[in-house]
Amino acid sequence: MRPAGRDEHDSLYFDYPRFPFVRPAELERREVRHRVAIVGAGPVGVTAALELARHGIASVVLDDKDSVNDGSRAICISRHSLEILQQLGVDKCFTDKGLGWTRGRTYFRDREIYRFEMPHSEQERFLPMVNLQQQYIEQFLIDKAMASSLIELRWQQAVTGVSQDGSGVSLEVATPEGDYRLQSDYLLAADGARSVVRKAFGLPLHGEAYEGRYVIADVRLRSDFPTERRAFFSPSVMPDSTLLVHKQPDGIWRIDYQLLPDEDPDKAVEEASIRERVGTIIDMLGEGDDWELEWWSLYKAYTLALDDYRHGRVLFIGDSAHLVPIFGVRGLNNGIADAANAAWKLAWVLNGRAPDRLLDSYSPERRGATLDVFANAGKSTRFMTPPTRGYRLMRDAALSLAVDNDYASDFADPRQVTPYTYAESPLTLADGDDFAAGPIPGAPLINRRLGEDDFLLDHLGRGFTLLLFSDDGSLAPARQEQVASLQAREPGLDVLIIGREPSPQALGRGLGASQVDNWVDSRVNREGGVFEAYGAVDGTAYLVRPDRHVAARWKTLDSADLDAALTTALGGE
Amino acid sequence: MTAPTLPFADLEQVYETLATTLDALSKEQERLFLAQLALALAHRVPDVALVREAIEEARRGVAVAAS
Numbered sequence: 001m002r003p004a005g006r007d008e009h010d011s012l013y014f015d016y017p018r019f020p021f022v023r024p025a026e027l028e029r030r031e032v033r034h035r036v037a038i039v040g041a042g043p044v045g046v047t048a049a050l051e052l053a054r055h056g057i058a059s060v061v062l063d064d065k066d067s068v069n070d071g072s073r074a075i076c077i078s079r080h081s082l083e084i085l086q087q088l089g090v091d092k093c094f095t096d097k098g099l100g101w102t103r104g105r106t107y108f109r110d111r112e113i114y115r116f117e118m119p120h121s122e123q124e125r126f127l128p129m130v131n132l133q134q135q136y137i138e139q140f141l142i143d144k145a146m147a148s149s150l151i152e153l154r155w156q157q158a159v160t161g162v163s164q165d166g167s168g169v170s171l172e173v174a175t176p177e178g179d180y181r182l183q184s185d186y187l188l189a190a191d192g193a194r195s196v197v198r199k200a201f202g203l204p205l206h207g208e209a210y211e212g213r214y215v216i217a218d219v220r221l222r223s224d225f226p227t228e229r230r231a232f233f234s235p236s237v238m239p240d241s242t243l244l245v246h247k248q249p250d251g252i253w254r255i256d257y258q259l260l261p262d263e264d265p266d267k268a269v270e271e272a273s274i275r276e277r278v279g280t281i282i283d284m285l286g287e288g289d290d291w292e293l294e295w296w297s298l299y300k301a302y303t304l305a306l307d308d309y310r311h312g313r314v315l316f317i318g319d320s321a322h323l324v325p326i327f328g329v330r331g332l333n334n335g336i337a338d339a340a341n342a343a344w345k346l347a348w349v350l351n352g353r354a355p356d357r358l359l360d361s362y363s364p365e366r367r368g369a370t371l372d373v374f375a376n377a378g379k380s381t382r383f384m385t386p387p388t389r390g391y392r393l394m395r396d397a398a399l400s401l402a403v404d405n406d407y408a409s410d411f412a413d414p415r416q417v418t419p420y421t422y423a424e425s426p427l428t429l430a431d432g433d434d435f436a437a438g439p440i441p442g443a444p445l446i447n448r449r450l451g452e453d454d455f456l457l458d459h460l461g462r463g464f465t466l467l468l469f470s471d472d473g474s475l476a477p478a479r480q481e482q483v484a485s486l487q488a489r490e491p492g493l494d495v496l497i498i499g500r501e502p503s504p505q506a507l508g509r510g511l512g513a514s515q516v517d518n519w520v521d522s523r524v525n526r527e528g529g530v531f532e533a534y535g536a537v538d539g540t541a542y543l544v545r546p547d548r549h550v551a552a553r554w555k556t557l558d559s560a561d562l563d564a565a566l567t568t569a570l571g572g573e
Numbered sequence: 574m575t576a577p578t579l580p581f582a583d584l585e586q587v588y589e590t591l592a593t594t595l596d597a598l599s600k601e602q603e604r605l606f607l608a609q610l611a612l613a614l615a616h617r618v619p620d621v622a623l624v625r626e627a628i629e630e631a632r633r634g635v636a637v638a639a640s
Contacts, residue, residue: 379585382592390595393603394588400634410581411588 013250019155026180037184044318044335045190053150055347064158071295072133074332100127104229195320207304212385217296301325344546358571369420433555437535461494469536473499497522
């Protein structure tokens with residue numbers, strides 16, 4: 001919602017783009033068969049389109065709107081999401097515009113009781129969190145998608161019906177110039193919490209709703225306070241409430257507060273109520289009264305998910321599959337991980353390099369991530385908004401003890417999103433060897449600094465990557481043959497040698513097998529920091545999926561193992 | 574302070590169990606329950622100095638909350 005007199009796209013800082021309606025081929029009565037249709041051009045849908053395009057798969061993205069989101073909902077992008085955006089080649093605009101942060105403060109009854117610092121080091125390219133308004137997030141992704149010849153964005157086109165059979169999916173689409181039917185091999189439903197696709201198939205969400213309603217309000221305010229997350233429990237201005245404050249680019253501040261138990265939500269979102277409450281909060285922050293109201297919205301915390309994220313030829317990604325509480329910034333970040341996971345698998349199936357059942361692994365992996373989120377976000381939500389007298393008393397007890405005692409401060413930890421490990425996935429091979437360090441099978445790769453503006457994750461291949469550790473930087477002849485035969489079988493496999501010395505061999509495209517579009521590259525790591533971080537010795541190998549998660553690893557690689565692991569990572573025999 | 578302490582994950586479970594136990598009691602029973610719990614826990618700590626330390630910690634916390 002915006003102040004009276006301003007329409008939904010009248011922002012203090014953001015120029016909303018207008019995307020025109022373009023008559024689709026179907027309306028010209030041309031026969032078109034799409035490989036992938038994506039419903040919803042929000043951050044999740046467009047991320048999926050970009051990941052598909054990265055693997056050479058064309059998609060059509062439909063959205064009923066003619067612009068980006070009306071206000072800034074999601075504002076925190078995690079490091080893991082930035083690493084996905086890096087693979088899509090769009091990370092730079094996010095880090096240039098966004099405000100990175102590592103710290104937070106917790107206050108109880110106006111006293112600062114706890115400061116937290118998120119894990120960060122010079123080994124990382126990206127900060128643990130970057131704040132950026134959702135409009136920018138969407139705009140940057142859409143700009144990238146518009147530059148791709150493999151992505152067709154269809155604006156002002158509303159999906160009104162969906163059906164599927166064994167060979168494909170059929171969508172009923174309404175446009176300003178008439179209705180048409182769209183046919184595709186597969187469908188990605190990225191159409192949000194009120195998913196039309198989900199409803200069309202009558203698929204229910206299961207889970208629970210939490211007590212408490214919250215207002216999120218964005219204001220423009222001149223303040224020198226650094227980019228940190230501030231949480232206020234029982235502040236004197238609202239003793240029965242909890243509030244959060246975040247800084248965003250363009251002098252915009254996010255104020256998030258809990259409504260009082262007896263407060264009428266309809267009244268609370270009236271402009272006068274918002275102005276009064278926000279004014280009191282800004283005054284408490286010591287920021288004076290020179291501020292402007294930009295936008296606000298009301299929300300309630302839910303933990304709801306579909307029982308299965310795959311429904312035949314339809315995969316649900318983002319909010320269409322799951323609703324999570326806002327605390328811990330898991331909504332958008334999990335949606336982006338869903339998109340990357342679903343899209344690479346779909347690309348491998350459509351490119352004929354994996355069986356359709358590879359898609360069956362999408363739900364256990366990403367629904368597993370959702371359930372993990374529920375466990376954490378449930379705790380966060382009960383802490384932020386105690387649902388009962390018992391929880392309230394325990395919360396206040398923990399916060400009171402936390403003033404002087406570190407052991408109790410961990411209760412106030414915001415439990416920010418961390419990437420999920422697909423350890424139980426059918427695509428993951430459990431360790432057979434002992435590793436003292438390194439990402440376990442199913443976990444995402446960890447980054448390491450290799451040099452000035454040069455990091456390990458910068459060097460991953462487009463598809464699967466075999467990370468090979470070699471003391472002298474060379475590949476033994478037997479290993480070379482093995483790599484060549486594997487690359488002949490899986491053209492999407494690249495090899496990255498991490499050597500303590502520069503490779504003595506000429507490496508490059510199509511080592512051994514000609515006409516194969518892949519490469520062998522090497523990086524030198526004289527100090528051996530990468531070896532150490534990965535628990536690696538000469539001959540150690542990590543097989544890495546296109547989404548950077550480890551499929552399998554070996555202390556000393558055996559060729560038969562690698563072949564079998566790749567088969568497993570692509571859905572099995 | 575090198576005495577072994579409860580791992581945080583277990584402390585979190587205690588937090589949850591206490592919250593739901595308190596909810597099952599009436600408001601009047603709450604104080605008596607918490608006082609009994611304090612004695613029952615103290616009985617399991619073999620060093621009275623540690624118990625006194627915990628009492629002092631809790632007392633300071635109350636002072637903070639009231640200030």
